[in-house]
Amino acid sequence: MDEIRVGIIGFGFMGKTHTYGYKTIPLYYSNLPFKVRLVMVCDAIKEAAQYAKDTLDFDFATDNADDIFCRDDIDVVNVCTPNIYHKDAVLKALNAGKNVYCDKPLATSFVETKEITGVLDQYGCITQMALQYRFFPATMRAKKLIDEGRIGKIMSFRACYLHSGSVDPNKAIGWKQDKKFGGGGVLFDLGSHVLDIMYYLLGEYASVFAKTKVIYPQRPDKSGNIVDIEADDLAFMVVNMKNGGTGTIEASKVATGTNDELRFEIHGDKGSVRFNLMDPNWLEYYDNTITEVPLGGDKGFKKIECVQRFEKPGGSFPSSKFSIGWIRSHVHSLYSFLDCVYNKKQASPSFRDGAYIQYVMEKAYQSDSESRWIEL
Numbered sequence: 539m540d541e542i543r544v545g546i547i548g549f550g551f552m553g554k555t556h557t558y559g560y561k562t563i564p565l566y567y568s569n570l571p572f573k574v575r576l577v578m579v580c581d582a583i584k585e586a587a588q589y590a591k592d593t594l595d596f597d598f599a600t601d602n603a604d605d606i607f608c609r610d611d612i613d614v615v616n617v618c619t620p621n622i623y624h625k626d627a628v629l630k631a632l633n634a635g636k637n638v639y640c641d642k643p644l645a646t647s648f649v650e651t652k653e654i655t656g657v658l659d660q661y662g663c664i665t666q667m668a669l670q671y672r673f674f675p676a677t678m679r680a681k682k683l684i685d686e687g688r689i690g691k692i693m694s695f696r697a698c699y700l701h702s703g704s705v706d707p708n709k710a711i712g713w714k715q716d717k718k719f720g721g722g723g724v725l726f727d728l729g730s731h732v733l734d735i736m737y738y739l740l741g742e743y744a745s746v747f748a749k750t751k752v753i754y755p756q757r758p759d760k761s762g763n764i765v766d767i768e769a770d771d772l773a774f775m776v777v778n779m780k781n782g783g784t785g786t787i788e789a790s791k792v793a794t795g796t797n798d799e800l801r802f803e804i805h806g807d808k809g810s811v812r813f814n815l816m817d818p819n820w821l822e823y824y825d826n827t828i829t830e831v832p833l834g835g836d837k838g839f840k841k842i843e844c845v846q847r848f849e850k851p852g853g854s855f856p857s858s859k860f861s862i863g864w865i866r867s868h869v870h871s872l873y874s875f876l877d878c879v880y881n882k883k884q885a886s887p888s889f890r891d892g893a894y895i896q897y898v899m900e901k902a903y904q905s906d907s908e909s910r911w912i913e914l
């Protein structure tokens with residue numbers, strides 16, 4: 539059986555998430571034509587890499603990503619470092635002939651993403667973004683309903699991605715609140731996801747008007763020093779889509795009371811769909827073509843049971859009736875990538891999609907600083 543041999547760069551939250559994916563894919567998907575081998579893990583903190591090697595069966599650990607690029611026995615590189623390091627890691631991996639799975643956002647500016655997309659054809663490697671919300675049965679079902687015309691002409695929508703991790707002004711900032719490492723604020727961190735899911739469902743953006751806000755201009759860093767904050771905690775956008783729909787998109791880390799709440803509601807002339815990541819087993823669908831009758835008839839929002847109803851070979855373990863969770867969408871995203879690597883076909887969402895989202899975010903920041911609509 540063929541082996542797909544993996545190197546992971548960055549063993550923090552996402553490094554662990556993707557390792558979980560690689561280790562569990564053979565359980566979730568039956569009769570796979572390939573095996574996965576975890577060859578090398580890299581983290582700037584050597585002990586973190588060593589811990590991963592010792593406990594999760596990587597063959598080697600390092601604190602220098604060049605050790606991954608130069609190995610002949612690595613086919614796939616996962617980039618899950620802070621955003622500022624993505625571009626160099628991706629370019630070096632491509633240059634070494636590796637297939638690359640990169641976490642969002644692809645880089646820290648549109649210029650950087652162009653450096654990446656500019657060389658993709660030259661190397662011909664398989665590449666994919668970790669934009670995993672496209673990989674829930676419920677979001678895939680929403681896309682199918684929209685593409686089949688069941689929602690009709692899209693008129694309006696609202697979407698948001700809400701966290702509450704920055705509500706406390708005394709909590710020490712991490713790298714995601716530091717523009718030096720993130721490149722942007724919540725617009726990059728959560729906005730990239732919600733902008734991508736609306737792009738996946740509705741197509742390209744036509745124009746954007748954005749406002750961002752830093753709620754507390756100073757916060758403590760990890761050493762307790764008070765530092766100036768430039769990374770936005772809140773981002774609001776009004777957007778027009780090329781398909782004619784108009785909507786609002788919000789990303790926030792100061793949404794008190796939320797945990798991990800990515801929501802969308804899309805209204806067309808034939809129906810509506812709505813989804814909430816905190817309730818991911820269901821897609822709610824309203825069929826506006828049902829005739830109104832006394833006592834209501836069958837009119838009304840219906841909860842479609844999407845649970846784990848993946849297309850084969852997904853959905854075989856656990857059986858498709860069991861409830862789904864956040865990490866399962868990551869596993870399906872990663873499986874989709876490995877399937878493309880094995881079958882040598884281009885994966886989706888591609889790095890070009892990642893670059894497009896970076897372009898939209900850059901235009902949103904431009905709109906914010908110039909206080910005007912920006913055409914895309």
Ligand SMILES: NC(=O)c1ccc[n+]([C@@H]2O[C@H](COP(=O)([O-])OP(=O)(O)OC[C@H]3O[C@@H](n4cnc5c(N)ncnc54)[C@H](O)[C@@H]3O)[C@@H](O)[C@H]2O)c1
Nearest residue numbers: 548549550551552581582583618619621623641642643668
């Ligand atoms: N798709 C998602 O659901 C999702 C969720 C969270 C984060 N992310 C993205 O994943 C990436 C990583 O975020 P995270 O939450 O895992 O961050 P994290 O801080 O938890 O982990 C980052 C790790 O990278 C290591 N590191 C830093 N610089 C390095 C370098 N030059 N070489 C090797 N290792 C280095 C750090 O020591 C740390 O262990 C970011 O791009 C982030 O935007 C995606």
